[in-house]
Amino acid sequence: MTDTKVLYTAQTHTTGGREKGHARSSDGQLDVRLSTPGTDRPGTNPEQLFAAGWSACFEGALGVVARKMRVTLPEDLAIDAEVDLCANEEGYFLQARLNISLPGVERDTAQALVDAAHQTCPYSKAIRGNVDVTINLV
Numbered sequence: 703m704t705d706t707k708v709l710y711t712a713q714t715h716t717t718g719g720r721e722k723g724h725a726r727s728s729d730g731q732l733d734v735r736l737s738t739p740g741t742d743r744p745g746t747n748p749e750q751l752f753a754a755g756w757s758a759c760f761e762g763a764l765g766v767v768a769r770k771m772r773v774t775l776p777e778d779l780a781i782d783a784e785v786d787l788c789a790n791e792e793g794y795f796l797q798a799r800l801n802i803s804l805p806g807v808e809r810d811t812a813q814a815l816v817d818a819a820h821q822t823c824p825y826s827k828a829i830r831g832n833v834d835v836t837i838n839l840v
Protein backbone atom coordinates (compact mmCIF):
# COMPACT_ATOMS: atom_id res chain seq x y z
CA MET A 703 0.00 0.00 0.00
CA THR A 704 1.32 3.44 -0.90
CA ASP A 705 1.38 6.46 1.33
CA THR A 706 -1.11 9.13 0.35
CA LYS A 707 -0.01 12.75 0.51
CA VAL A 708 -2.88 15.24 0.47
CA LEU A 709 -1.75 18.10 -1.77
CA TYR A 710 -4.76 20.35 -1.30
CA THR A 711 -8.24 20.27 0.22
CA ALA A 712 -10.97 22.43 -1.28
CA GLN A 713 -13.54 23.56 1.27
CA THR A 714 -16.87 25.11 0.35
CA HIS A 715 -20.04 25.98 2.18
CA THR A 716 -23.26 25.79 0.14
CA THR A 717 -26.79 26.77 1.08
CA GLY A 718 -30.00 26.82 -0.93
CA GLY A 719 -29.07 24.07 -3.39
CA ARG A 720 -29.18 24.50 -7.14
CA GLU A 721 -32.40 26.53 -7.27
CA LYS A 722 -31.58 29.61 -5.20
CA GLY A 723 -28.27 28.70 -3.68
CA HIS A 724 -24.97 30.25 -2.81
CA ALA A 725 -21.55 28.63 -2.56
CA ARG A 726 -18.43 30.11 -1.02
CA SER A 727 -14.99 28.63 -0.53
CA SER A 728 -13.28 28.83 2.84
CA ASP A 729 -10.63 31.18 1.39
CA GLY A 730 -13.20 33.43 -0.33
CA GLN A 731 -11.75 32.83 -3.81
CA LEU A 732 -15.00 31.21 -4.95
CA ASP A 733 -18.20 33.07 -4.16
CA VAL A 734 -21.05 32.21 -6.53
CA ARG A 735 -24.80 32.30 -6.73
CA LEU A 736 -26.41 29.09 -7.89
CA SER A 737 -29.43 28.65 -10.11
CA THR A 738 -31.21 25.91 -11.99
CA PRO A 739 -30.02 25.39 -15.59
CA GLY A 740 -32.25 27.02 -18.17
CA THR A 741 -33.73 29.65 -15.86
CA ASP A 742 -33.21 33.39 -16.07
CA ARG A 743 -32.16 33.59 -12.42
CA PRO A 744 -28.65 34.94 -11.88
CA GLY A 745 -26.02 32.38 -10.99
CA THR A 746 -24.21 29.36 -12.27
CA ASN A 747 -25.09 25.70 -11.81
CA PRO A 748 -23.25 22.56 -10.72
CA GLU A 749 -22.89 21.32 -14.31
CA GLN A 750 -21.11 24.52 -15.37
CA LEU A 751 -18.87 24.35 -12.32
CA PHE A 752 -18.01 20.73 -13.09
CA ALA A 753 -17.28 21.56 -16.75
CA ALA A 754 -14.96 24.40 -15.73
CA GLY A 755 -13.16 22.32 -13.11
CA TRP A 756 -12.73 19.26 -15.34
CA SER A 757 -11.46 21.23 -18.35
CA ALA A 758 -8.97 23.17 -16.20
CA CYS A 759 -7.75 19.98 -14.54
CA PHE A 760 -7.48 18.23 -17.92
CA GLU A 761 -5.35 21.07 -19.28
CA GLY A 762 -3.06 20.65 -16.28
CA ALA A 763 -2.82 16.92 -17.00
CA LEU A 764 -1.95 17.73 -20.62
CA GLY A 765 0.92 19.85 -19.31
CA VAL A 766 2.24 17.04 -17.13
CA VAL A 767 2.05 14.54 -19.99
CA ALA A 768 3.57 16.97 -22.51
CA ARG A 769 6.59 17.54 -20.27
CA LYS A 770 7.11 13.78 -19.93
CA MET A 771 6.81 13.35 -23.71
CA ARG A 772 9.00 16.42 -24.35
CA VAL A 773 6.28 18.13 -26.38
CA THR A 774 5.65 21.86 -26.26
CA LEU A 775 1.97 22.66 -25.93
CA PRO A 776 0.65 25.52 -28.04
CA GLU A 777 -0.19 28.75 -26.24
CA ASP A 778 -3.61 28.74 -27.88
CA LEU A 779 -4.52 25.28 -26.55
CA ALA A 780 -8.23 25.28 -25.76
CA ILE A 781 -10.69 22.89 -24.15
CA ASP A 782 -14.43 23.23 -24.53
CA ALA A 783 -16.25 21.12 -21.94
CA GLU A 784 -19.89 20.09 -22.23
CA VAL A 785 -21.67 18.48 -19.29
CA ASP A 786 -25.23 17.27 -19.83
CA LEU A 787 -27.69 16.83 -16.99
CA CYS A 788 -29.89 13.94 -18.13
CA ALA A 789 -32.80 11.95 -16.76
CA ASN A 790 -34.33 8.59 -17.51
CA GLU A 791 -36.56 6.13 -15.67
CA GLU A 792 -33.70 5.41 -13.22
CA GLY A 793 -33.18 9.07 -12.28
CA TYR A 794 -30.74 11.87 -13.00
CA PHE A 795 -27.26 11.35 -14.43
CA LEU A 796 -24.48 13.18 -16.25
CA GLN A 797 -22.81 12.67 -19.59
CA ALA A 798 -19.89 14.76 -20.78
CA ARG A 799 -17.62 15.74 -23.63
CA LEU A 800 -14.27 17.47 -23.91
CA ASN A 801 -13.42 19.08 -27.24
CA ILE A 802 -9.69 19.71 -27.25
CA SER A 803 -7.81 21.94 -29.67
CA LEU A 804 -4.03 21.59 -29.92
CA PRO A 805 -3.19 23.78 -32.94
CA GLY A 806 0.13 23.06 -34.57
CA VAL A 807 0.63 19.71 -32.83
CA GLU A 808 0.86 16.75 -35.21
CA ARG A 809 -2.38 14.73 -35.04
CA ASP A 810 -0.85 11.45 -33.77
CA THR A 811 1.15 13.30 -31.10
CA ALA A 812 -1.91 15.32 -30.08
CA GLN A 813 -3.98 12.14 -29.77
CA ALA A 814 -1.27 10.49 -27.65
CA LEU A 815 -1.21 13.56 -25.37
CA VAL A 816 -5.01 13.57 -24.99
CA ASP A 817 -5.17 9.82 -24.32
CA ALA A 818 -2.43 10.01 -21.67
CA ALA A 819 -3.98 13.11 -20.06
CA HIS A 820 -7.33 11.30 -19.79
CA GLN A 821 -5.55 8.55 -17.83
CA THR A 822 -3.78 11.14 -15.64
CA CYS A 823 -6.46 13.76 -14.90
CA PRO A 824 -8.03 13.31 -11.44
CA TYR A 825 -11.47 14.41 -12.72
CA SER A 826 -11.30 11.87 -15.55
CA LYS A 827 -10.34 9.19 -13.04
CA ALA A 828 -13.17 10.18 -10.70
CA ILE A 829 -15.89 9.83 -13.32
CA ARG A 830 -14.46 6.83 -15.22
CA GLY A 831 -17.09 4.10 -15.32
CA ASN A 832 -19.75 6.42 -13.86
CA VAL A 833 -20.24 9.02 -16.59
CA ASP A 834 -20.46 8.49 -20.35
CA VAL A 835 -17.47 10.52 -21.60
CA THR A 836 -16.41 11.48 -25.10
CA ILE A 837 -13.06 13.10 -25.74
CA ASN A 838 -12.73 14.79 -29.14
CA LEU A 839 -9.55 16.15 -30.64
CA VAL A 840 -10.70 19.06 -32.81
